[in-house]
Amino acid sequence: AQSVTQPDIHITVSEGASLELRCNYSYGATPYLFWYVQSPGQGLQLLLKYFSGDTLVQGIKGFEAEFKRSQSSFNLRKPSVHWSDAAEYFCAVVLNTGTASKLTFGTGTRLQVTL
Amino acid sequence: GAVVSQHPSWVICKSGTSVKIECRSLDFQATTMFWYRQFPKQSLMLMATSNEGSKATYEQGVEKDKFLINHASLTLSTLTVTSAHPEDSSFYICSAAQTSNYGYTFGSGTRLTVV
Numbered sequence: 001a002q003s004v005t006q007p008d009i010h011i012t013v014s015e016g017a018s019l020e021l022r023c024n025y026s027y028g029a030t031p032y033l034f035w036y037v038q039s040p041g042q043g044l045q046l047l048l049k050y051f052s053g054d055t056l057v058q059g060i061k062g063f064e065a066e067f068k069r070s071q072s073s074f075n076l077r078k079p080s081v082h083w084s085d086a087a088e089y090f091c092a093v094v095l096n097t098g099t100a101s102k103l104t105f106g107t108g109t110r111l112q113v114t115l
Numbered sequence: 116g117a118v119v120s121q122h123p124s125w126v127i128c129k130s131g132t133s134v135k136i137e138c139r140s141l142d143f144q145a146t147t148m149f150w151y152r153q154f155p156k157q158s159l160m161l162m163a164t165s166n167e168g169s170k171a172t173y174e175q176g177v178e179k180d181k182f183l184i185n186h187a188s189l190t191l192s193t194l195t196v197t198s199a200h201p202e203d204s205s206f207y208i209c210s211a212a213q214t215s216n217y218g219y220t221f222g223s224g225t226r227l228t229v230v
Contacts, residue, residue, distance in 0.1 A: 041226065043221035044208070046218075049217070094217060107158045
């Protein structure tokens, strides 16, 4: 079955430390891949997306993600976390069908940042 | 950038009444809009896909008679929760799609509480 998995439900890092949030997908073809961030009680903000080309994608707020086809992964990274990065992070996929296809979300990873 | 306005941000209603939630794309035309439901500390579950001028497509298990979706224009979609009950209490989020670049812009969400 087609799915997107975020293995880590909750991660705690110290401010200034590096961060990596994992995302794995299970699709027959390479989907379009997204990372979103959600603050409590808010909608979702796009951090970055990957369609094709360079497998290392730069996003907003200092985030980047790397697409690894061999591992079916699209992990999100940040070299130095700020306290304001505490939020819920969702990986999402869309199948490349040429239409406004629906996003399928992972279960999310809650990031806690300690000072 | 693309902005989606969702209104109201929160609403409390009595059991048995109906509630309408609006989702507007402010600076772009959205051929397709999506409605999601999110339970506390969980991921977003797609309820339905709304295309302008046509009937919405509901996901399996979503009651189309309870969650009425109307997409009468390229900038407005509405979700009406009919005969609401406490179990309908949730966080509802809309998303508008820009087909050309797979841009999915999210509203800020509506917290519905049915008492």
